Amino acid sequence: MDLLKAENLNRSFGGLKAVDNISFSVGECLIKAVIGPNGAGKTTLFNLISGFLRPDSGSIVFADREIAGKSPFQVAEMGMARTFQHIKLFPKMTALENVMTGRHIHSRAGFIPSMLHLPGMSREEKFIRERSLEIMESVGIMDLADIEATDLAYGQQRAVELARALACEPRLLLLDEPAAGLNMRETAEVAGLIKKIRDSGITILIVEHDMSLVMGISDEIIVLSYGEKIAEDVPLAIQKNREVVRVYLGEDDA
Amino acid sequence: MIIELFFQYLVAGITYGIIYSTVAIGFNIIYNATGIINFAQGEFVMIGGMTAVTLNAFLPLPLAIIIAVIITMVVGALIDIIFIRWIVNPSVLRMIIITIGLSIVIREIALHVWGDGVRALPYFTGNEITSLSIAGVHISPQVLWVIGVCSVVVIALNFFFSFTLVGRQMRACASNRNAARLCGINAKNIVTLSFVLSAGIGALAGCVISPITYVQYDSGTGLAIKGFTVAILGGLGNSMAAVAAGIILGILESFSIWVLPAAYKDAIAISILLIILFYRPSGLFGSREVFRLKEF
Amino acid sequence: MMLKVRNLEAGYGKLKVLRRVSIHVKQGEIVTIIGANGAGKTTLLNTIAGLIKTQSGEIMFSGKNIHGLPVERIVFYGCSLVPEGRQVFSTMTVKENLLLGGYVLKRKKMDGAVEDEIESVYSLFPLLRERKKQLAGTLSGGEQQMLAIGRALMARPSLIMMDEPSMGLAPLIVKDIFNIIYKLREGGKTVLLVEQNAQASLRIADRGYVLETGRVKLQGPAEDLLANRDVQRAYLGKDIDADNL
Amino acid sequence: DTIKIGAILAVTGPASFLGSPEAKTLRMLTDEVNAGGGINGEKIELIIKDSGANPEKAISFAKQLIEEDKVFAIIGPSTSGETMKIKNIAQEGKTILLSCAAAEVIVNPVAKYVFKTPQKDSFAVKKIFMQMNKMGIKRIGVVTGNTGFGKAGKAQLAKIAPDYGIKILVSEVYDKKATDLTAVVTKLKSKDIQAVVNWSIVPAQSIVAKNMKQIGLNVPLFQSHGFGNIKYVKAAGAAAEGIIFPAGRLLVSDALPKSNRQRAVLLKYKKDYESKYHEAVSTFGGHAYDAFNILVKAIREVGPDREKVRDAIENMKDFVGTGGIFNFSPTDHNGLGMDSFDMLTVRNGRFVLLNK
Amino acid sequence: MPGKRVLQMAGLITGVITVQLLTRFTGTGYFLTQLTMSAYYSLVIIGLCLLIGYAGQISLGHAGFFAMGGYISALLTTYNLLPYKDNAIIAVLMKTGILVVRTNLYGSEILYFQPWVACIIAVSMTVLVAYLIGGPILKLKGHYLAMATLGLGIIVYRIVLGSAFFGEADGLSEVPAFTLLPGLKVSGNLSVRISNYYIAWGLVIIAFITLLNLVDSRVGRALRSIHGAEDASSAVGVNTAKYKLNTFVLSAAFASIAGVFLTHYNGGIGPSEASVMKSVRYVAIVAVGGMANLWGALIMGVLLNFLSLRGYFGSFDDAVFGGILIVIMLFAPEGLIRVDIFRYLKRAVSGEKAGEQNDGSS
Ligand SMILES: Nc1ncnc2c1ncn2[C@@H]1O[C@H](COP(=O)(O)OP(=O)(O)OP(=O)(O)O)[C@@H](O)[C@H]1O
């Protein structure tokens, strides 16, 4: 069963076709990677899927529902979470609060109940906190919980962002360059983490330029170039694909 | 008769519009260099006008205007040096509030320096009752002066910001101050310069419009609101757009008086502004792309 | 000696990040600094560039004490920084970004050189030429990184400091970038490089430093560091691969 | 000991042209009375509160003055809106209020403790209409500022015009801070009118005059008694020539015949004020002048007893003030008649009596 | 209700009662007048604090909402409907008690809306307007949002200033007392000064506690996240448009309620309540209080309004206010009332020495 299915997606900016008639699908509990040269349209594709951009045409079906044109929060409520290429944490909030915000769709209290502090809210709040701490623990940033998120170093911020996305308990997780700014050891750790996430039943769509990561973890890879899909295959085949090597990997890739 | 009236309203609208635009341009300059709106901009206009009137008592008009503009520029520089320059990492809201505070304080100082009297420079050409009549449409020569000065300023500024290095540096500082400094730009001086420039242009505007509008210690506030409206309507940062937007707003106001009670003039003009903003959140001529990229 | 930092201490407010850091860079060298997340690499570069106030210590650049000088002065002396996270002027075009990078040349009364320099940046990054009229903020992440490097090069710095230049770039481009860095050195430039891609950066570098929680933990010729077991384990992830993949 | 007199005046803010001369006048008078030994030996303590023309502040101050300072009487406020807000408070606190604001609603219906010294707007309006009748003007346009003053004038003009057979073809309100009124006067021009009445204060009165001339609307311009300040004439320059308006006699005090009963009072006020503050007197300061003197006169007569003083004011006759000759009665808490106005005009940049 | 909140509430209530008792024993009961008025203004300010400080949406038009509440309820309770009493609708309304008759100061009869009805209509109209206009307005950002809200304020100002039935420049006067419950009425009458002090403060405390609850909850977190990074916030499922709108409407409702009550308390309202300067004042006080700091907003709101209404600044009211803005924004941009102060006080009280080295943690 495909969790996500995109058909004939198009999106252009001015005259530039950033996403040009792309179709693909992601099966449940798989890791699918999107790679391609800078400016190929990977982030744009993510933005289309997660509702941040409206496709010019095409359809996106997520969990059997059409989501093209839906707004980001609706898509999120349906079980899709994402991270951003440029880290977007909530400033003036601690790392823990950032992650707790990620629990938004799994808690209920609205304006009036919150204002009146109706019974049951303390329990909900306590649960949010505990669950968030668990998630932070699993990502290995428990000890950063009380530090203001934007004061953290780059790599730590990435981890908080990932934890926040995980706090949504999504069915599909979109990761835009999760290993950017991490050293090789940390990258390897992230690779392990992503696999763990996948094994816990979350489908993952990932954009990443670090080939050691991509080739190591992904089940399938799509390659974009100038907005078009130029290849879609398993990692080994992609590594050998002439076109991909020419536009993206370079000749003597290790 | 109807045609004649139409043109008379049109001329009135253009007059209003040009007055608003001259103020809006000053907003845009500081905005372009710092990304903030200087709510004390109206006060530059007031200081310019007031100083020129005071000087004109014993100096010839052109000299009075020149010196008034220079004095206002010095005031602009001082404001930056005393209040703005040494703030590390200014947030937009903080700057807005400081400039609002400045505008209030300057107004109060002006009240104590000049009293609450109403003043004006003499008409540059002719006097209060001279008007040129073109096919039954009357226009005061001072309006032509205002239009002339405004056009020169806009063209010069447009050239300045798009094609000169200093202009570009100003925009760079607004976009990302640290990055600008890494390019070797002395961001603090650039901001001071932008204050000086906008104070000068504000003061010049204050001088040329004062025969029409008069100046008083508190005339800055009203002008500032109109100038801000026009700057936003045009799309922040673009002086040419400000003039176009100013004239559009002026004409709207003027024609609204034709058909509706004048008491609601501002309400009508602003309702239209709101409607436009709802459809074009970046203003009439502002680039939507740039708008999306701006943080605040 | 191009750059000499001694006992530098710096941080944010009361938080001390750098603790008595001493490094030096010689003329014509590529020196790389590696370290875990939050080790203080960015803080170190920003402090040298003048963006962060020093708490104590000294920074000598080309024989001048630049400690405490404003950023723009330091740039003028020939020490440029490509900041972390591609801080391009997002509301200006690519071309304008480059022109601003060339401001230092103007101040040095070398106006004619600006156009040449733009040409040479375009030939390093042909993509930028294609996008020269686009607003920098709408560029893709990688394109912005190229622009940031290009802009710093515009000043013809004698020392160029780069904070994770390969971040977010396609493998092909990463190779290019490291090639370019290598070429920069051949063109007479000195490079101080902060990289997470320790492997690649140590390969092109002459010497390296390992920074850990604000202290210089290790230093030495690049080959030695590459071969160091601790470095391999901590930064190259050599043995983790085996356990986890 | 002392007699406390409170004053709530718009010394700063949009109505400072009213409050500022009023406050100066009161200070001058207090000094004068105290220097002369006070009222029957008791000194006056003057407490001026600057409301900045904000009603909510006027309310707060009125309560403060009445409950806390326990003042004997309150002079002010300067504007009608503020006065109307504190009318009840004064009434409830049984404190005499001598308002310096123009609107007739202040004294109509009559509230026991509330008086006012400025001439009624209706008299100014009638004076203007009488003049129009003389000049054979039947169709007029009206423009008013959006202040309390303008509002009251607009209402009276509309109400009284039919009595004099005059038609108002167009009536427009403009902003008190207007910078140019070409569009408004263009609207007037498009109607078949024989004269324009402008009812406002502050610069707009000069702007109307200028803009009319500039667009070639060459009909007589009548202004309100608010034009009574020579600086507006200066501001309007050549455009001020020929403007007709009703005013108290303060502005033409020099030109009054020796026989005029107000002459001495006016000249004294003018001399005292101008030598002390080095600025021209305005009729607004005169309102405070009259209020203060009426109060002092009443206290001198019956002693500092609030009820008695109130009665004394209500029954005061023939008091010669700057605004005219006051004759109060239980039904008239203003006490001025139509004869308190003269029609003035501007000739060669100076105020002169119109029919002279 | 969490224990912390109960403590805070108890503290506030004690403070309010203490002040009243103090004025009573020192014979300075007249202070209560201005304390009551300041309380109502603070109600506007804490609502605005939620909008600006937490949700990050500036509004330079809140005086407009205050004025809408005040003016509508003033109009409904002063407009004499007696001439229309034969009209069928009016007759029905009279029967149901929605319209009632009173005699005014001068002995004539006035048929007007029962103040409760007027209050409900006024607040619902404000809420409706805020709701309708909030949608499109809140799509704007930064200076554009500032302009649009400023514009909204100006429109309200122009309408009340230009409309005869709103009394134009004079505003509306002779607004009757508002009887909340039998024996408890909102009125400026001297005899009910103390009860009015408690009405005002009761209202403020309730509002304040609900806001404290709100910002400490899931909703508060969502609001702060919108403030910081709207994109990321919607990516975790926050309906940013809805949250912004709700906050806008909530703060407008607070302003409107404050307007209604203060108008009845003052017995009238004038156009200056709708002016731009008033809106600016509200925003400035929020800033001086420290933006995202409800306590700061409340304390500065009461303090500055109290001083200004007492006339302590004399003719320098505006100048002093402008000066305060500049000085605080220059030297204490986080506001004067800071959380650390409380923390410090707590430490001082519990006898601990203020820790020197352990910053960053805790
Ligand atoms: N808002 C926009 N306006 C105009 N052009 C845009 C916009 N967003 C993206 N583009 C252009 O669309 C193309 C695709 O951009 P995108 O960010 O999707 O690339 P990417 O594949 O994520 O690249 P990278 O790996 O460098 O992040 C780029 O050329 C970019 O310049």
Ligand SMILES: Nc1ncnc2c1ncn2[C@@H]1O[C@H](COP(=O)(O)OP(=O)(O)OP(=O)(O)O)[C@@H](O)[C@H]1O
């Ligand atoms: N603006 C700031 N305010 C407070 N603390 C900060 C700030 N920026 C960084 N820090 C802290 O300083 C430490 C060092 O940060 P720095 O950015 O120098 O690390 P780095 O080595 O560059 O890490 P990375 O490889 O992730 O970029 C971190 O612990 C971080 O939390």
Ligand SMILES: [Mg+2]
């Ligand atoms: Mg991308």
Ligand SMILES: [Mg+2]
């Ligand atoms: Mg770093």
